[in-house]
Amino acid sequence: MRRASVPAVVGGLLLGLLVAAVLISLVWTPVDPLAIDLAAPLAPPSARHWLGSDEFGRDVLSRAMVGARISVGIALSTVACSLAAGTVVGVAAGFLRGPVDRLAMTVNDALLAFPGMLLALGVIAVFGAGATRIVFALALAYLPSVVRVVRGAVLSIREREYVEASRVMGNSEAYSMIRHVAPNASPQIAVLATSMFGWVLLAESALSFLGVGVPAPAPTWGNMLASARPYLDTAAWLGVAPGVCIAATLLGVNLVSDALRDRFDPREDR
Amino acid sequence: MSPAARTARYVAKRLLLSVPTLLLAALFVFVLIRLLPGDPAQVMLGEGADPDAVAALHRQMGLDRPAPMQFVTWLGSALHGDLGTSVATGQPVLPLLLQRFQVTASIVLSAVAIATLLAVAGGLLAAWRHGRVLDRAIVAAATISMAVPSFWLGLMLLLAFGVKLRWLPVVGYVPLHENLGAGLAYLVLPVATLAIVESGVLTRMMRASALDVQRLEFVTHARAKGASELAVMVRHVLPNAFAPTLTLAGLTLGHLLGGAAVIETVFTLPGLGRLVVESILARDYPVVQGCLLFTALIYVLVNLAIDLCYPLLDPRVTVVG
Numbered sequence: 001m002r003r004a005s006v007p008a009v010v011g012g013l014l015l016g017l018l019v020a021a022v023l024i025s026l027v028w029t030p031v032d033p034l035a036i037d038l039a040a041p042l043a044p045p046s047a048r049h050w051l052g053s054d055e056f057g058r059d060v061l062s063r064a065m066v067g068a069r070i071s072v073g074i075a076l077s078t079v080a081c082s083l084a085a086g087t088v089v090g091v092a093a094g095f096l097r098g099p100v101d102r103l104a105m106t107v108n109d110a111l112l113a114f115p116g117m118l119l120a121l122g123v124i125a126v127f128g129a130g131a132t133r134i135v136f137a138l139a140l141a142y143l144p145s146v147v148r149v150v151r152g153a154v155l156s157i158r159e160r161e162y163v164e165a166s167r168v169m170g171n172s173e174a175y176s177m178i179r180h181v182a183p184n185a186s187p188q189i190a191v192l193a194t195s196m197f198g199w200v201l202l203a204e205s206a207l208s209f210l211g212v213g214v215p216a217p218a219p220t221w222g223n224m225l226a227s228a229r230p231y232l233d234t235a236a237w238l239g240v241a242p243g244v245c246i247a248a249t250l251l252g253v254n255l256v257s258d259a260l261r262d263r264f265d266p267r268e269d270r
Numbered sequence: 271m272s273p274a275a276r277t278a279r280y281v282a283k284r285l286l287l288s289v290p291t292l293l294l295a296a297l298f299v300f301v302l303i304r305l306l307p308g309d310p311a312q313v314m315l316g317e318g319a320d321p322d323a324v325a326a327l328h329r330q331m332g333l334d335r336p337a338p339m340q341f342v343t344w345l346g347s348a349l350h351g352d353l354g355t356s357v358a359t360g361q362p363v364l365p366l367l368l369q370r371f372q373v374t375a376s377i378v379l380s381a382v383a384i385a386t387l388l389a390v391a392g393g394l395l396a397a398w399r400h401g402r403v404l405d406r407a408i409v410a411a412a413t414i415s416m417a418v419p420s421f422w423l424g425l426m427l428l429l430a431f432g433v434k435l436r437w438l439p440v441v442g443y444v445p446l447h448e449n450l451g452a453g454l455a456y457l458v459l460p461v462a463t464l465a466i467v468e469s470g471v472l473t474r475m476m477r478a479s480a481l482d483v484q485r486l487e488f489v490t491h492a493r494a495k496g497a498s499e500l501a502v503m504v505r506h507v508l509p510n511a512f513a514p515t516l517t518l519a520g521l522t523l524g525h526l527l528g529g530a531a532v533i534e535t536v537f538t539l540p541g542l543g544r545l546v547v548e549s550i551l552a553r554d555y556p557v558v559q560g561c562l563l564f565t566a567l568i569y570v571l572v573n574l575a576i577d578l579c580y581p582l583l584d585p586r587v588t589v590v591g
Contacts, residue, residue, distance in 0.1 A: 007413075110294030113566040115525040117532075118546065125550040125558050126305050202419055206532045209421050210547050225422060232425065233433045243422035251417035258413075 005262075011255025014248050021068045031059035033066045034217055042235045052237040055227065063219035064241050068249075070220050074135055075201040079193055081139040086146025087182060087189060093147065094154030095177050101151075108144045116141035117203060121212065129212050138200050138207075149192050153185040160184075187264040194260055198253035205246050221246050277578070284577070288570045295566040296348070300341050302562075303555050309333070314357045314553050327357070348563060354556035358549070363560040367542065371527075371564070374534065374541035376446065377457060378526040381464035386519045388469040393476025393515070394503050397484055408473065415470030424463040424536035431459060441538050460537045464530070468522055475518050479511040486510075512583055520576030524569040 030050065037057030045052045051060040093104040111119065116138075123137035157163060158181060166176045207213035208222025216223060221242040228238035306313050311327040331354075332340045347354070353363035396408040432440035439455055446453035483489065484507055492506045531543025542561060549557035 106290055107294060109291045110298060110566075113291055113295050113569045114298075114562065115565065115569070117525075118543075118562060118565055121531070121546055121550060122299070122302055122558065122562050125553075125555070126302055205419060206421060210531060210535055212547065212550060222421075225425065229425065232429050236429065239422070239425055239429065243419065243426065246419050246422060247414075247417045250419070251414065254413060254416055 005259065007255045008259035011252045011259065014252030015256060018068060018072065018249050018252065021065050022072050025062075025065035025069045029059075029062035029065050031062045033058065033062040033219055035059070042231055042238075044235070045237055051241045052235065054224070054235075054238055055231055060224075060238065060241050063224060064221065064245055067219040067221045067224060067242065068245065070131070070214060070218060071201055071204055071222075074131060074138075074204050074214070075197050077135045078138045078142070078200045078204075079196050081135060082142045082146050082196065083189060083193055085139070086143050087150050087185075089143075090147045090150025091154050091177050091182050091185070094151035095158050095181050096173065104147065105151075108147050111140075111144040112148075114141075116145075116199075117206065120203065120207065121210075124207070124212050129207075129215055131214050134204060134207060134213060138203055141203070142196060142200065146192065146196070149188060150185055153188040154181055157181050157184050191257060191260050191264060194253060194257035198250050198257070201249060201253070202246065277581075281574070281578070284574050288574070292566060292570060293345075296345055296563055297341065299559050299562045299566075300344060303559055304337065306555070310555060314555055316553075353560035353563070356549075356554055356557050358552045358554045358557075363556055366545070366557065367560055367564050370540060370542045370545045372445075373443065373539055374527060374530050374543060377460050377464065377533070377539065377541065378523065378530055380457070381461045382468060382519055382523045382526065384461065384465040385469040385472055385522075386515065388465065389472030389476045389515060389519075390508065390512070392469070392473040393480055394508060396473070396477040397480035397507070398499065398503055400481060400484075405477075409477070412470040412473040412477075415466055416474075418467060420463055420467040421532045421536050423467060424459065424533055427459050427463055428536065443537075443539050456537075456539070460533050460539060463536075464526070464533055468526075472515055472518055472522070476511065476515045479514045480507050483507050483511040509583060513580060516579060516583070517576060520572055524572040527565065527568050527572065 031048075035058060037053065039057065040049075040053055041055050041057045043049055043053040043057070049059050049061070051064065053059055054063070089104055089108075093101040114122070119141040120134075120137040123140060124133060127133045127136070163176060163180050166180050171179070204213060205220065205222035205225075208220040209226045211223075211226060213222055214220050216227075224242040225239060228235070228242070232239045303310060309324070309328065311324050311331060311333060312319065315324055315327060328334060332343055335343075351364050353367070355362050356366060359366075392408050392412065396405040399405045428440060431437045438458055439452075443456050444452040446457075480503075489502060489506055492502050497505070527542070530541055531547050533539075534541040534544040535547065542565075546558060546561045549555070549561070
């Protein structure tokens, strides 16, 4: 095994920090993240409020920790849903070819013609905001990219000899797909899943920032940033914490996904 | 066949091929709004609306007819440029869209152009100094820029240059054709923000393809011939390595033209993305529908335009009619 590179280690550390914050927030936060303290609004960082307090006197650190939990939960569920649905469609389209493939690709291209963010906005316009609906909207928005990547991988896998052998042995198409094709596409799917986690986290923050994400008072990094906006000139710390959280998470995700890509695709030396 | 005729045929064929895509996109937009729980007319006008007004809107939207008929009528008027009227303001949707689109387009086009220039310069420099300090610095900067959310960078730039230093205006927008100087002042920060955020991934793409091309024999040959390093990179490596970056820039352009909602919100610009969000919050569905449809069309057209650029870049690529 090769030694891990410096960027991969940094990425792993950043993600480790995120996981730690999420896990700790399950059992403990410095202060109740929803506790309003109107006596001390917009307090600068202090011993009581390490990262300061917001316009309602709520503790920024506690809210950022719970925000991590909500954002990560939404991102993980979205990636899981989108990957599950996308893998089924992508494997079926790429392996069966013919009319199934043509139909799937036509629908896929039509969905790809909408920017992911806009597609999500459209779905939210109809079904409303809220954690589950955001998962649905974002999973649908990223589905076409998953289908495309999985189908691409399957197109090359289906020509390999072990798939041919499985057919010759009289295995059904469904069995070959589940037993031989899908598992061999898993490296590509793993790389995609990592990058997608980053995209979805960013998209969810953006939706929350626009005011169509997880409704208040539940904290997410995006809506913390949005509500910090009017106070930024006097309380800059309100804008720093959520922004740094998003950026550090994305950086961690990108570094780890680069490392994964290098591992699975050693051709490119970056 | 002359190259011009061939190109014309190719464009016609591509446009024809995008018809099913656009039809499906239109169907999707149409169905989406029909999925609204309850009577869309009632939802749009709100709970306490006058029943007569609801009934009138119901008829105006053609909701009393069968769904396939509604789709055909809706699509027919859309093809004639009639995307309905905004429930909130009573304005026709298409002129509203076009007016807002100008704002988005001016920001997005300049930002993507700047980001691409930055990416070409950065990517070539990094590939040229492969493995050295400069290469590492450029890769690190690009990786960090990919991780910074545009809305956060925008807010921080606004805080620094608008609120603290007072160099640039904070809130508002002046159309360029009304006052060029003032208009540009409002565009500097949004364009800079988008350009920085988008340049990261483009730079890495440019660097990766430049590295691949650099290994090829004609580059060694050009060096052996005594061509200067600058000439090697610009004359030989760049034209052969630019296509993937161009594709990515095109995709970015297509996506941003419809989805710059975040940046427009940060800088309070009256663009298309802001219009979508406002219409969603106001339950102004004809406008939401119009925006979605318009964006899909733009995306298809931008992709076509990018495909037509390849033969210009690389004479080996010909347009097949």
